[in-house]
Amino acid sequence: MVPVRYTGAVSAIRINGKETARKKREEAAARAALLRERGIVPCLAVVLLGEDPASLSYVSAKERALEETGMAGRDIRLPAETSEEDLLALIAELNRDTTVHGILVQLPLPGHITGDRVITAIDPRKDVDGFHPVSVGNLVLGRPGFLPCTPHGVLVLLQELEIPLSGARTVVLGRSNLVGKPLANLLSRREVNATVTICHTGTRDLAAHTREADILIAAAGRAGLVTADMIKEGAVVIDVGVNRVPDSGMKRGYRLCGDVDFVPAAEKASYITPVPGGVGPMTIAMLMQNVIEAAEAQGAAG
Ligand code: L34
Secondary structure (H helix, E strand, O other), X not given: OOOOOOOOOXXXXXXXXXXXXXXXXXXXXXXXXXXXXXXXXXXXXXXXXXXXXXXXXXHHHHXXXXXXXXXXXXXXXXXXXXXXXXXXXXHHHHHHOXXXXXXXXXXXXXXXXXXXXXXXXXXXXXXXXXXXXXXXXXXXXXXXOOOOHHHHHHHHHHHHOOOOOOOOEEEEEOXXXXXXXXXXXXXXXXXXXXXXEEEOOOOOOHHHHHOOOOEEEEOOOOOOOEOHHHOOOOOEEEEOOOXXXXXXXXXXXXXXXXXXXXXXXXXXXXXXXXXXXXXXXHHHHHHHHHHHHHHHHHHHHO
């Protein structure tokens, strides 16, 4: 038999984040059912200021997921002009409310509000976003606590695919508090054991770093930042970017794309996440898991 030799470009396996997210939401739904049997209905308060279209879409996706998972959502929509004082008063009220297990204030907040002050006002036991300094500290110290949803979603996706992480050269592109910083921390934990390089807008010769990566995670929020020449042959590419690019050919007037130039990148990578349908749905699935954990802990305590 003459062996078949493939000469064409090898195409990456497209990672189905939607599918893994569905599986994780089903696990959350089973745990929510157990809590309901004990008379506890896990409840997340979702606070949104203003009407930013992207935020509106993410918030509705979260509320749909809560319903589907058998949990309650307290949907709080406020005008963009809401004062910081009023928002802080609302958070204090939600902190005291024993029927609310998790509090999520959708970011970004309007410019007149200091996001840091608002996040810090949330009771750490209800910080299901994992953004509170207490949660961030626990993450860095390797203590139990709420993991931020997007970084956790990326890790779970890699683990589901059984991608070897221990010792893997991993480049995280982006150093935001929401994604880059916590993700780099999570991946370098002893139990995960990846070797992590953080790259950012100040990195000299970015491509020299990214071309070394077995796992390349783009979380810079810039469409088209990662081109095929920056990717090592056979690398795993995770695209965290969710960018709205104006497109008059689309009914909505824009199309969604990640930070990675998908089609050429898919010819070089071994695995790649699409946008939409990659990391985004995992963020929401991990949020459901955190709400369950908050309700379990508060149910045991109360
Ligand atoms: N407080 N603010 C707080 N917590 C968060 O965890 C977020 N984030 C980011 C913005 N602000 C936040 C989100 O929820 C980004 N984000 C998020 C969540 C879900 C999706 C994208 C971003 C998502 O489901 N994306 C879909 C496409 C959605 C669409 O059509 O617009 C996807 O398949 O990627």
